[in-house]
Amino acid sequence: MARFLIEALRRRKEVGAVAASGRHLAKAITRTVGGKGQSERVLEVGAGTGAFTNQILDRLGPGGKADIVELNPRFCEKLRSDIVGPWSDANRDRSARVIESCIEDADLDRSYTTIVCGLPFNSFPPDVADRILQQLVSLLAPGGTLAFFEYAGFPSLRCVVPGPWRSGAREHRRCLHDLSSSMRQERTFIFRNILPAWAVFLRAQGA
Numbered sequence: 001m002a003r004f005l006i007e008a009l010r011r012r013k014e015v016g017a018v019a020a021s022g023r024h025l026a027k028a029i030t031r032t033v034g035g036k037g038q039s040e041r042v043l044e045v046g047a048g049t050g051a052f053t054n055q056i057l058d059r060l061g062p063g064g065k066a067d068i069v070e071l072n073p074r075f076c077e078k079l080r081s082d083i084v085g086p087w088s089d090a091n092r093d094r095s096a097r098v099i100e101s102c103i104e105d106a107d108l109d110r111s112y113t114t115i116v117c118g119l120p121f122n123s124f125p126p127d128v129a130d131r132i133l134q135q136l137v138s139l140l141a142p143g144g145t146l147a148f149f150e151y152a153g154f155p156s157l158r159c160v161v162p163g164p165w166r167s168g169a170r171e172h173r174r175c176l177h178d179l180s181s182s183m184r185q186e187r188t189f190i191f192r193n194i195l196p197a198w199a200v201f202l203r204a205q206g207a
């Protein structure tokens with residue numbers, strides 16, 4: 001918790017939150033991981049101190065693979081030493097790797113059955129959020145699911161409060177709406193989190 005707060009203050013724009021996600025949000029957002037056998041490929045984006053990573057690795061079955069992308073070197077170090085390293089030692093029949101990179105530059109496959117994104121899109125500049133959202137959709141396997149979260153109330157607030165992001169925020173809503181029109185969308189409200197949030201699931205067509 002302390003490490004998250006220190007990094008959140010040092011690198012406020014990148015982290016975009018004051019606290020790591022709680023276990024209720026982590027459970028909800030990772031619910032589509034697991035049960036896909038050898039073909040399971042999971043991508044986590046913006047893992048931070050591993051709130052979602054722990055759940056993803058718990059759920060990943062034999063033969064499954066997880067790529068965990070995180071920009072912050074301190075968080076990557078913690079993910080490797082505290083979570084992925086010990087988990088890999090105990091689970092030789094499945095694999096996970098931490099990729100230290102921003103998602104835009106990461107060299108990745110285009111075949112993920114589930115993508116769990118820990119970037120709070122509505123704390124990011126809207127054009128950046130849109131670009132990443134479109135990139136993630138393009139990395140999904142047919143029938144794959146992209147899960148991300150939005151702090152409750154933020155999207156509407158950004159659309160009405162005057163400021164540099166207002167018009168961009170409307171654009172971002174439109175982008176999300178356009179993407180959702182060709183994908184199945186589900187939302188689950190998680191009250192018990194700092195801050196309360198929506199877990200959003202977009203499912204690609206196919207398979």
Ligand SMILES: C[S@@+](CC[C@H](N)C(=O)[O-])C[C@H]1O[C@@H](n2cnc3c(N)ncnc32)[C@H](O)[C@@H]1O
Binds near residue numbers: 050052070075119
């Ligand atoms: C709000 S934190 C979420 C951390 C964790 N998933 C959670 O829910 O507690 C966002 C994380 O995304 C990382 N991040 C920000 N921009 C990124 C980017 N372009 N590519 C990869 N990671 C990024 C930050 O370093 C930070 O760890």
